[in-house]
Amino acid sequence: MPELPEVETVVRGLRGPLAGRTIVSVAYDWPNCLVTPDGPRFTARIAGQPVRGITRRGKYILIALNPDTLIIHLKMTGRLYVTPDSSTDEADRWVHFTFQLDNAHQLRFSDARKFGRVYLVEDPAQVVGALGPEPLDDAFTLEAFCARLAGRAGLLKPLLLNQAFIAGLGNIYADEALFAAGLHPLRRADSLAEEEIARLHAAIRATLAAGIAREGASVNWYRKPDGTRGSAQVALSVYGRGGQPCPRCGQPIARAVIGGRSTHYCPACQAR
Ligand SMILES: [Zn+2]
Known part of the structure; x- marks a missing residue:
């Protein structure tokens, strides 16, 4: 399972491609990975939300939108990447969530084992609030x-x-x-x-x-x-x-x- 260094690397790699973008729509074919909200609210709510920033908390990826936050946990086999709409990738065959961006690119969530988790929440604390301290923070003395x-x-x-x-x-x-x-x-x-x-x-x-x-x-x-x-x-x-x-x-x-x-x-x- 990806741990802090892997998730941090994913976050750093997504910052550039997602900076300034807006999520136009989402398509998914594996609702079990979607924890909250329910499917109809998820697709309706995320459409049109701009990306404000990407951070990590523990092993969670937090994509700050406006007004919500999209949170993804890669679990065992999750991969996230941004690619032009028309491009194909070897990991595409396990893509279960496709976030359409406003620049003819897509954020794809590939997950062969389907253990990954997706949340769209107003308050990230709903998902990451109970986590312990970040070991690389200055406060972790x-x-x-x-x-x-x-x-x-x-x-x-x-x-x-x-x-x-x-x-x-x-x-x-x-x-x-x-x-x-x-x-x-x-x-x-x-x-x-x-x-x-x-x-x-x-x-x-x-x-x-x-x-x-x-x-x-x-x-x-x-x-x-x-x-x-x-x-x-x-x-x-x-x-x-x-x-x-x-x-x-x-x-x-x-x-x-x-x-x-x-x-x-x-x-x-x-x-x-
Ligand atoms: Zn030894």
Whole structure:
């Protein structure tokens, strides 16, 4: 699933093509992806709304219109791209939403598995209001992270995946951040020393920033809006590398299922 660096890259790639545009109409063939409002209100309401800006919150893409906000979650296999009306793309066969723009271009939402989600809301807080802090925001200081951790007794890996605790991390960057911090994914949050909390805080930010610098990890479906791959996958230390040597110590990377999610770590560098 695309995580914060992938979604951020998509947002950055859509800003140019969508700047100053107006959504003329929408066509869709998979209503299950549309969470709110109902279909007739969706098509009637979005028509004619201008694009005011595009931002990200956690793993959600927020396209600010006027007066509403179009919110899209890519989930497993979602791709968003802007293309001339007449152009075809290899991802077109999974397009389930086509937003017609006012310049003979279309914003297409392709989603092979159809797990993606589309919302049109007056107040984005209806969708993203319960998310935890943005880990790359200036406000996400070590002190703020310590305060959020206080009283948390859960295991580190599931806690990092909890979008209400911290927004944007998924399986890839949670594993990478724990490796960078030298922390075992099964450590309890309330077992961390101050110095370990500081390492984890720094590792989360550094790992996500590096992922953005590499324009995301194209480990499976993720592509940038221009159809090309990010390169973060070539720099991963542990994720997807079970049995291969740890880049730090050479021991085989271990794989375990924690909280129902595949987890990769180095048993030596991330001792319990
Ligand atoms: Zn190691």
